[in-house]
Amino acid sequence: MKDNDIYIAAAKRSPIGKLNGAFASLSAAEIGSQVIKGMLAEHDFDHNLIDEVIIGQVLTGGAGQNPARQSAVWAGLPSRIPAMTVNMVCGAGQKSIHLAAQAIKAGDADLVLAGGQDSMTQAPHVLHARAPKKLGDQVMKDSMITDGLWDKFYNIHMGETVEPIASRYDISREMQDEFALNSQLKTKRAMESCLFEQEIVSIKVKTNKSDAIVSHDEQPRPQSSLKKLSEMPPAFVGQGTITAGNASGINDGAASVLVGRGSALASAGLKPMVRIVSYASAALDPIDMGLGPVLASKHALSKAGWTVDQLDVVELNEAFAAQSIAVMRDLSLNPEKVNPNGGAIALGHPLAASGCRIVVSLIHQMIRANAKRGLASMCIGGGQGVAICLELAD
Secondary structure, three states: OOOOOEEEEEEEEOOOEEOOOOOOOOOHHHHHHHHHHHHHHOOOOOHHHOOEEEEEOOOOOOOOOOHHHHHHHHOOOOOOOOEEEEOEOEOHHHHHHHHHHHHHHOOOOOEEEEEEEEEOOOOOEEOOOOOOOOOOOOOOEEHHHHHHOEEOOOOEEHHHHHHHHHHHOOOOHHHHHHHHHHHHHHHHHHHHOOOOOOOEOOEEEEOOOOEEEEOOOOOOOOOOOHHHHHOOOEOOOOOOOOEOOOEOOOEEEEEEEEEEEHHHHHHHOOOOOEEEEEEEEEEOOHHHHHHHHHHHHHHHHHHHOOOHHHOOEEEEOOOEHHHHHHHHHHHOOOHHHEOOOOOHHHHOOOOHHHHHHHHHHHHHHHHHHOOOEEEEEEEEOOOEEEEEEEEEOO
């Protein structure tokens, strides 16, 4: 471990809950605080050494001031540690890691806790009623859709931006369904082998009768089949190919990592899991948002001095099967190296949490497989992408 290199020393996530599922009664900050607390409980060091908390959250309507600060305080971190909430839509959880690394590079921090969290279940319906209204009914908006899933530039749902990509890349409905089924089967095998246990923090949920402990992802559909997937109707366009079966779900969850300078980790008695080699953000026309990972990944790989062939594991957020297939083609990724334990189509996509979740999953898979180099990337609503290159620590 080199003194001035930047590492990740801890990485955890919550189970991913379904819409109106196990975490329905918990805010994003309540889920996130439990992940932070559980992650830090596995490491014996002075929490006063943490310089800052940076957490991504997309759906903040009605969530209260600065959800990142809520998560930090409720996790029991010293009140002297500042916290900042960031929003880069789905990429917010990974962007928080980029910002943590940048703060350390700039000399403003030595140890930063970063992450992402969202409760799509608790996103409120809103009514613009500040000014007097005329007589008649008023229409409420679903902030989950308007703030998380709707393209403001083309005035269409995220899924509608992917239909042209499927057409342009000649990605058929059958290809998308096969990709989705493969994701479900890989996740099924991973869960049967208990592969997620090392990355998951169990979440306590208070009920009227007693406390429930949630330790497993709710979204996976292990009984999926091509027949069942083929019977699902198009979700966004009448004759479209994108369905609820070959797209990611609507979910609740959180993830967190501890980012630090090598010298700071050594002083705190912390061992590095991976080294952050490079990271990048990129942007393109919002209608092509699904292709954002192509530009971001190429930029991150160039900064790392790596080629695609040198990657051992890739975590690509499966927002939609069609855009995932297109990204894999454009980057010439080996399908055997991508999402070895399934992706968001099976596990779910709790928006800001996902950017950090794929990093957490990548880290634990790299350690399990003794894989030296890894890449995590994702598309972002509004036409952006993020990517990060990680190297297994010695």
